[in-house]
Amino acid sequence: MKxxxxxxxxxxxxxxxxxxxxxxxxxxxxxxxxxxxERETDPGEPLTGWAPVNPLPSPGKVICCGLNYAxxxxxxxxxxxxxxxxxxxxxxxxxxxxxxxxIPDDVALDWEAELAVVVGATxxxxxxxxxxxAIAGYTVANDISVRDWQKRTLQWFQGKAWDATTPLGPIVVxxxxxxxxxxxxxxxxxxGETVQHANTRTLVFGPAVLLAYISTFTVLRPGxxxxxxxxxxIGAAMTPPRFLxxxxxxxxxxxxxxxxxxxxxxxxxx
Amino acid sequence: MKxxxxxxxxxxxxxxxxxxxxxxxxxxxxxxxxxxxERETDPGEPLTGWAPVNPLPSPGKVICCGLNYAxxxxxxxxxxxxxxxxxxxxxxxxxxxxxxxxIPDDVALDWEAELAVVVGATxxxxxxxxxxxAIAGYTVANDISVRDWQKRTLQWFQGKAWDATTPLGPIVVxxxxxxxxxxxxxxxxxxGETVQHANTRTLVFGPAVLLAYISTFTVLRPGxxxxxxxxxxIGAAMTPPRFLxxxxxxxxxxxxxxxxxxxxxxxxxx
Numbered sequence: 359m360k361x362x363x364x365x366x367x368x369x370x371x372x373x374x375x376x377x378x379x380x381x382x383x384x385x386x387x388x389x390x391x392x393x394x395x396e397r398e399t400d401p402g403e404p405l406t407g408w409a410p411v412n413p414l415p416s417p418g419k420v421i422c423c424g425l426n427y428a429x430x431x432x433x434x435x436x437x438x439x440x441x442x443x444x445x446x447x448x449x450x451x452x453x454x455x456x457x458x459x460x461i462p463d464d465v466a467l468d469w470e471a472e473l474a475v476v477v478g479a480t481x482x483x484x485x486x487x488x489x490x491x492a493i494a495g496y497t498v499a500n501d502i503s504v505r506d507w508q509k510r511t512l513q514w515f516q517g518k519a520w521d522a523t524t525p526l527g528p529i530v531v532x533x534x535x536x537x538x539x540x541x542x543x544x545x546x547x548x549x550g551e552t553v554q555h556a557n558t559r560t561l562v563f564g565p566a567v568l569l570a571y572i573s574t575f576t577v578l579r580p581g582x583x584x585x586x587x588x589x590x591x592i593g594a595a596m597t598p599p600r601f602l603x604x605x606x607x608x609x610x611x612x613x614x615x616x617x618x619x620x621x622x623x624x625x626x627x628x
Numbered sequence: 629m630k631x632x633x634x635x636x637x638x639x640x641x642x643x644x645x646x647x648x649x650x651x652x653x654x655x656x657x658x659x660x661x662x663x664x665x666e667r668e669t670d671p672g673e674p675l676t677g678w679a680p681v682n683p684l685p686s687p688g689k690v691i692c693c694g695l696n697y698a699x700x701x702x703x704x705x706x707x708x709x710x711x712x713x714x715x716x717x718x719x720x721x722x723x724x725x726x727x728x729x730x731i732p733d734d735v736a737l738d739w740e741a742e743l744a745v746v747v748g749a750t751x752x753x754x755x756x757x758x759x760x761x762a763i764a765g766y767t768v769a770n771d772i773s774v775r776d777w778q779k780r781t782l783q784w785f786q787g788k789a790w791d792a793t794t795p796l797g798p799i800v801v802x803x804x805x806x807x808x809x810x811x812x813x814x815x816x817x818x819x820g821e822t823v824q825h826a827n828t829r830t831l832v833f834g835p836a837v838l839l840a841y842i843s844t845f846t847v848l849r850p851g852x853x854x855x856x857x858x859x860x861x862i863g864a865a866m867t868p869p870r871f872l873x874x875x876x877x878x879x880x881x882x883x884x885x886x887x888x889x890x891x892x893x894x895x896x897x898x
Contacts (some may be wrong), residue, residue, distance in 0.1 A: 376806065413784075418718065418719075419718055421785075424782075424783065425781075431680070439781065440780070441780040441781055442781070443782055443783050444783060444786050445715070445718070445783045446715075446716040446717070446718065446785055448689075448716065448791065448846065450688075450846055451846070454695065482791075504845070505846070508791045509713070510710070510711040511709065511713035512713055512782070513715045514783060516711075516714050516715055516717045516845060519716065519845060520845040520846065521752075521845065521846050521847055559800055573776070573779070575786060575789060576720055576721070576789055576791050577720060588868045608845065
């Protein structure tokens with residue numbers, strides 16, 4: 359199934375399922391709420407003209423893995439990890455497809471295309487098999503990073519948690535239709551130029567491994583999101599470093615899921 | 629004012645204000661909800677026999693500052709910071725006064741006594757004066773840390789975000805009654821032995837500075853919590869390192885606020 363939160367022109371939203379190329383209503387105001395409920399899958403009325411927005415407007419947890427593609431680890435000058443490097447964001451950090459990334463003009467803004475895993479069941483102390491069965495689906499994310507703030511201290515949070523800077527969506531595809539272990543192409547383009555291109559089969563820690571590991575110390579619930587890390591090709595690792603400019607179009611694409619398109623809008627520094 | 633979330637024997641909770649040594653009801657089920665509403669301060673019925681629990685059961689954001697006391701920075705071998713080191717926890721990490729810290733018996737568990745700041749107004753892009761005016765009050769926290777997991781990777785999150793391991797409370801004291809800049813003694817005792825003892829006047833980044841800094845990149849809302857960092861004296865920095873054992877009583881005290889008492893309960897590893 360292809361799932362989404364879709365919005366009408368007046369801002370009304372609904373969880374939705376794609377049937378024969380048309381979004382049809384599911385009985386919840388958004389996909390996160392739908393995942394937390396009975397998950398009725400009978401498609402309701404067609405939502406003609408409605409379009410996907412941020413599929414998960416208010417997850418309780420957004421947990422990110424860094425350094426999870428061998429090539430990206432190499433470009434940052436590090437050894438392959440024995441444990442996943444994890445950090446947290448808040449729901450406020452998320453942004454929908456098509457929305458502008460608005461940020462002060464004095465920061466060093468970089469891209470990070472990522473596969474995002476949507477949790478579909480409550481997990482605590484889960485093994486990999488149970489974690490795999492708890493995956494509701496996959497979507498696309500871009501862990502847009504404020505590199506100068508990220509590098510101010512040992513902890514990355516302040517470079518990763520700017521409000522409305524992490525595009526997510528446009529749709530969530532269930533695991534029967536896409537398999538990251540078999541391999542999904544992940545890419546990021548800036549103004550049409552490909553800057554990142556990798557495949558999820560080279561993830562050091564796959565989706566089920568990550569969910570099981572996280573569930574050792576904290577509960578995951580339906581609608582929570584885990585970002586699986588970005589491959590090589592970030593702007594900060596280029597020579598000279600390259601950062602996003604006002605008006606840049608960032609396209610984040612994963613094979614079999616879709617493409618996020620977000621334009622950068624730099625504003626006078628606050 | 630001295631504020632709390634108090635609980636009856638049957639688990640019913642209420643926001644409450646201390647009047648003449650008695651908790652009296654405020655019109656909300658907990659202090660976080662009360663802070664988000666009209667903040668009616670007329671004391672209602674006496675809640676005889678009710679006792680403080682975690683004052684903020686579901687904050688949207690729990691943001692922590694590391695390395696914020698000069699002596700603790702020195703013991704970790706680092707230079708004084710130019711920017712606050714920040715990381716995030718989730719509400720699930722919090723624990724109430726008197727509750728047991730339950731954790732697998734194969735981890736290296738350490739203490740971190742901290743002053744916690746409770747946010748009382750919505751803040752984004754705030755200067756220090758506005759941030760100071762937005763402080764609803766102060767409480768006590770212990771950023772209990774799983775050191776071996778914290779040190780597995782560059783990011784501390786996985787050692788800091790174990791469910792129900794961060795005691796908070798027992799009460800929240802409004803800023804007219806306590807002033808961290810003037811100086812509040814912060815201490816941690818393990819089985820009666822003082823292991824940490826410092827004063828908030830030596831904080832590198834004070835409460836208003838932290839709130840203003842955080843509000844540059846993310847919105848803070850009423851009921852959110854900011855932990856201000858721990859002073860020297862952590863177990864991991866002792867020679868040899870000392871970690872918490874089953875049955876240990878951790879007492880975290882801040883002058884003019886109160887004392888958190890939490891016993892450690894180690895369980896067979898999951």
